[in-house]
Amino acid sequence: MNHDSNHSKAFIILLAGMMSLVALSVDAMLPALVAIADDFELANPAHAQWTITSLFIGLSVGQLIYGPWSDAVGRKPPIYVGYLLFIVGSIICVLSTSFTWLMVGRVLQGMGAAAPRIITMALVRDKLKGAEMARIMSVVFSVFIIVPILAPAVGQVILSLSHWRWIFGMLLAMAIVTGLGFWRGQEETLAVEKRRPLSLKSFIEGLKFLLAERSALVYTIVSGLVFGAFMGYLNSAPLVFIKLYDQADNFALLFALSAVAVGAASLVNGRLVLKLGMRLMINRALWGLLVLTSVFCLLLLATNGVPPLWWFMAYLIPAFFCVGILFGNLNSLAMEPLGAIAGMGSAFVASISTLVAIPIGSVIGLSFNQSCYPVVIGFWLVAASSLLLIKCFDKTSAEAEQSASA
Template sequence: MKHAQHQSKGFVLLLAGMMSLVALSVDAMLPALVVIAEDFSLSNQAYAQWTITSLFIGLSFGQLIYGPLSDAFGRKRPIYLGYSLFILGSILCVLADSFAWLLAGRVLQGIGAAAPRIITTALVRDKLKGAEMASVMSVVFSIFIVVPIVAPALGQVVLNLAGWRWIFGVLLAMALVTGICFCLFQEETLAVEKRRALSIANMLAGLKLLFAERTALVYTLVSGLVFGGFMGYLNSAPLLFIQLYQQGDNFALLFALSAMSIGLASVVNGRIVLRMGMRRMILWALWSLVWLSSLFCLLLVKTQGVPSLFWLMTYLIPAFFCIGLLFGNLNSLAMEPLGAIAGLGSAFVACISTLVGIPIGSAIGLSFNNTVYPLNLGFLFMAVTALLLIKLFDRPVAKA
């Protein structure tokens, strides 16, 4: 029994470490963006945000690859492929002598990180069922939520001690440790007789079903809008806090407060969503974000776009609480009509929502003008457009 419990704890820690690779790859880099822009003599410091965007570009396409591969060839071999690409990308980033090579390495990291991000859920589904599966995933996601809180602090420490290239060295080390542990201690969970042949026809049929299901498509697009607003914050945060507010030493703490707000929203959502329903939670969160952003916009007019740090955080913390309520509920509603193609459907929803969010997030980041206006108006645009999409195209079927 003790051996089984030890195995279970090891399994949970391994999955959490694998899933955290994406979050760490994004958030640990944030304190270094300004320094990267200076090192590569970028004409606009906002261009450094492409180190974040390029990772998500790779991640979006990678998510389409590994789901079908893991169903056809088992769980382990596609993860080996993903880790190999991530490690190669990390080495390329460490050695990059130009900004273009750095971006190429980040795309490879994104494609590689998609494998553990996507396939870990399938590993749990293969091994466990029902309440046991829910319990393990709850613990995994609890650990996963902590990573964005501590990652910028880790990145800041590495940046101060050794320079930004060694942040990629830390990512490389984490990939090696979790990859070797996975290789040595995790067995293959998908039996040969349960594997499905890789088929382009099946993928096209799945994509056709997604576009035919209006509810799935609407909430996939809304999820993309919300992700775009969040990505706009990721792109803007270093310039906002480090450059505009001169809070380089406190950047990790300020970023952690918003990340904790998202984590708290996940906990609250788990407690009340069954009572309120996902649609009501989504509408409540979007309307709250509209009112918050509208009121804050009035404050920006009075302060020439640069309110005090206190008022900025007073806006961001509840705004990210609303965004935290949206993330899980939007994904669940998008997946609700896609039960027949759950694995492939999940990959399509993740890919399309990421591709929708990338240009929005990039536009917000590149619009940075030494005020908070671009971020605030980006959040307002995202929330209003999402509400319009739901109002115009979501028609829940009345229950008999």
């Protein structure tokens, strides 16, 4: 019994470490963006955001590959390749002599981190089911929520003690430790008889299936829109808090407050979604975000786009609570009709939503103009367009049902 308990704890710690690699790779870098722009003498400090965007580009490509690949060859080989790519990318980042080489390293980091991020879910599904699976996943996701809260503080501590390159050194060390832990402590979980052959035909058929399922496609796009606004905030946060509000020392704390709101929303959503349903939760969260942002836009007009910091935080915390409600529900609704291609469907949904988010987040980040306007207007546009897209889909679906019954 004690042996099983220890094994379960080790499994949870390993999964949490593997899944946290993406969050650490994104959020630990945020306090360093201003320093990176200065070191590489970037003409526009906002261009430092490409250290975030390039990681998501690699992540979107990797997510599309690893899910179907792991279904065909087992879980371990793709994870080994992912770790190798991440380690190579981290080394390139540490040794980068130009901003271009830093971007190359970040793309490789993203492609590599996609493997443990995507396949850890499959590892749990392979090993467990029912209440035990839910227990393990709840613990893992609790850690996954905590990491983005603490990651900027980790980056800020490293930055205060040494050069920003040591943040990549920390990521390299974490990849080596969790990779070795996976190699030594985790057996293959997908039996040979349960593997599915990987072919271009099956890939194309899976994509056609997703595109034909309008509900899945609509909620995947809406998920990408919301993630795009969130990415725009990630890209802009160092410039807003450090440059605009001169809060370099408090950046990690201010960022953590908004991250806590996302985590709190996940807990509240778990209680309410069974009573209200995912669609109603999404509708209320989008309307809440739209109304809240509309009111705050009036405050922006009254303060020339630079409200007092506490006003801005008073807006961000409930806004991110709405975003936290949206994240899990949108992904679940996107996956709901894709049971026949669950593994590949998960890869498609994750990759397409990220590809939708990347240009939105980039535009918001590059639009920084010494004010809070780009971030706030980005949230308003995303909330409004998401509500419009869902309303059009619901109307079309209702008309289709009426035609079918007639």
